Amino acid sequence: MTVMLGDLTRLEFEASIRDRLLVIPIGSVEQHGPHLPIGTDSFITAALVDELVRLRGDRIILAPPIPVSASDEHASFQGTLSLGTDLLSTLIKTMVGRDQQRTRTLLVSAHGGNLTAFLEASQPFWIPRTHVLVEAAANWELPADALGLWEPDAHAGRTETSIMLALRPDLVRLSRATSGYRGPLSQVGDLLMSSGIQGVSESGVLGDPAGANPQEGLAILAALAADLIRTFDQVSA
C-alpha cells in the first residue's frame, strides 16, 4: 500500500523509508497553446505517478506535489507561472539535498523545461525522454519523440494533445487547435533561448496537434509509464 508522506509521524517515516523511495511529483503551470489547459503537464505527471503508485505502491512514500516549476520560456504568454531554473534548482537542493544520505528521493515531472534545474540539483529524476531529447540533444534535429512517430513535437502538439484526449477530453478545446512552429528546432535554437516560445511560435505550440486521438494518447501514456517504472526500479535498486 502506498504511504502518503503527510499521513506519517516522524517515527513512522524513519521506519518506512528504509525500504521505500520518496516520490515527489513536480507540476507545472504554463500555457499550452489555444487548445490545451495550462495545467497539462501537471495532469500528465499526476496520471503517471498514479500508475507508478498502482504498480510500485508498496515501495513508495508519496510526497505532496510541488505545483509550480521552471517555465520561463513561456512567461511572455499570460497564465504561466514560473519559478525559473535557478530558483527551482535551489528549491530542490534546499528541500531534499541536505537529507539525501537518509532519504532516497525521485522527482517526477512531465515538463521538459525542468531538465536543467533537475540536473543542477543532482537528484534522481524522471522526465519523458521525448523532452530530454529535445532539450539535451546537441543535435536539435534528432526526432523529438522517443516513440519515433513524428517530427519535432515538443509542446502542445500531437503528443500532448493525444495524451490529454485520453486523460481529460473535457479540457481539450479541439476546435481551437492550431499548429505552431514545425521546422527543425536547430534553426530556431538561438531564438528560443533569447525570446522564448513566443519568439518562435505565435500560437505557443511547437509541433502540430492535427491527427491527435485518445487511442494514441493511451499508447503514449503506457510507454511513458513503462519508462518511469524502469527509472524507479533503477533508482530504488
Ligand SMILES: [Zn+2]
Ligand atoms: Zn507540456
